[in-house]
Amino acid sequence: MSGATIQIERVEVSLAGHSILRNLEFSVEAGEFVALVGASGTGKSTILRVLARLIQAGAGEVKFHLTGSDGPPRTAVVFQEPRLLPWLRVCDNVALVAPGKRAAERRQRAREALAAVGLSHALDLWPRQLSGGMAQRVALARALVTAPHVLLLDEPFSAVDALTRIHLQDHLMELWTERRFTVVLVTHDVDEAAYLADRILVLGGKPAAVQAELPVRLSRPRDRRDPYLAHLRGELLAALDRSTVVTVG
Numbered sequence: 743m744s745g746a747t748i749q750i751e752r753v754e755v756s757l758a759g760h761s762i763l764r765n766l767e768f769s770v771e772a773g774e775f776v777a778l779v780g781a782s783g784t785g786k787s788t789i790l791r792v793l794a795r796l797i798q799a800g801a802g803e804v805k806f807h808l809t810g811s812d813g814p815p816r817t818a819v820v821f822q823e824p825r826l827l828p829w830l831r832v833c834d835n836v837a838l839v840a841p842g843k844r845a846a847e848r849r850q851r852a853r854e855a856l857a858a859v860g861l862s863h864a865l866d867l868w869p870r871q872l873s874g875g876m877a878q879r880v881a882l883a884r885a886l887v888t889a890p891h892v893l894l895l896d897e898p899f900s901a902v903d904a905l906t907r908i909h910l911q912d913h914l915m916e917l918w919t920e921r922r923f924t925v926v927l928v929t930h931d932v933d934e935a936a937y938l939a940d941r942i943l944v945l946g947g948k949p950a951a952v953q954a955e956l957p958v959r960l961s962r963p964r965d966r967r968d969p970y971l972a973h974l975r976g977e978l979l980a981a982l983d984r985s986t987v988v989t990v991g
């Protein structure tokens with residue numbers, strides 16, 4: 743599997759009469775891992791919704807390109823909360839969106855996706871029987887089962903404890919290393935952004951646009967204790983601080 747490129751050109755979004763995004767421009771390379779950070783209410787989730795085509799931009803363009811294909815790339819989204827259907831067991835939650843004509847084939851794909859996130863033992867559980875971390879893993883499996891070219895993650899690990907978050911981050915990193923889908927990760931967590939991403943975009947202003955871009959010049963696998971990450975954290979916090987005082991028009 744490989745990723746698709748994303749190009750956002752002069753995108754504008756207004757919601758309920760308020761201008762949320764203006765002149766938003768950035769691109770993501772095929773297989774690149776980009777993190778999007780910014781203060782609460784800036785418009786990060788709005789950007790993901792535009793990318794997922796859940797809302798339409800009022801102006802500008804969002805272009806996806808998949809090498810060797812004319813069709814649109816497959817896109818999957820993981821939200822902050824797992825959004826599982828409570829009346830379906832774990833395996834069926836994932837099988838519901840799995841590709842395949844026959845139910846048995848879809849269930850097999852679901853079992854494979856759940857195995858990839860370390861949940862082979864949880865196939866027959868109900869969503870209410872899962873811990874927060876397990877439920878987020880199911881949500882990740884449900885996204886991965888569609889074999890996405892683009893994976894959009896909206897603070898997927900923010901509701902779990904610090905240790906579980908670290909495990910989930912490492913798991914995501916393994917899956918991405920293996921499959922190289924393109925990732926746009928929205929996160930509040932500057933350490934998460936620095937540890938996972940190839941590049942970090944800082945969103946700010948009202949209406950919002952990209953205020954700063956920080957490349958993460960660190961090879962993988964990464965060590966969380968690498969002094970470079972601590973340095974980057976400082977730069978990122980400074981950029982975030984500057985971005986919150988910028989006001990456009």
Ligand SMILES: Nc1ncnc2c1ncn2[C@@H]1O[C@H](COP(=O)(O)OP(=O)(O)OP(=O)(O)O)[C@@H](O)[C@H]1O
Pocket residue numbers: 757758762780781782783784785786787788789
């Ligand atoms: N459906 C909507 N109608 C009107 N305004 C909206 C709607 N959805 C979001 N907004 C507004 O758009 C702005 C950006 O919201 P968005 O959810 O994208 O922010 P965010 O950066 O994801 O914030 P957070 O970090 O808190 O999740 C906010 O001011 C919010 O109030």
Ligand SMILES: [Mg+2]
Pocket residue numbers: 786787788896
């Ligand atoms: Mg949000």
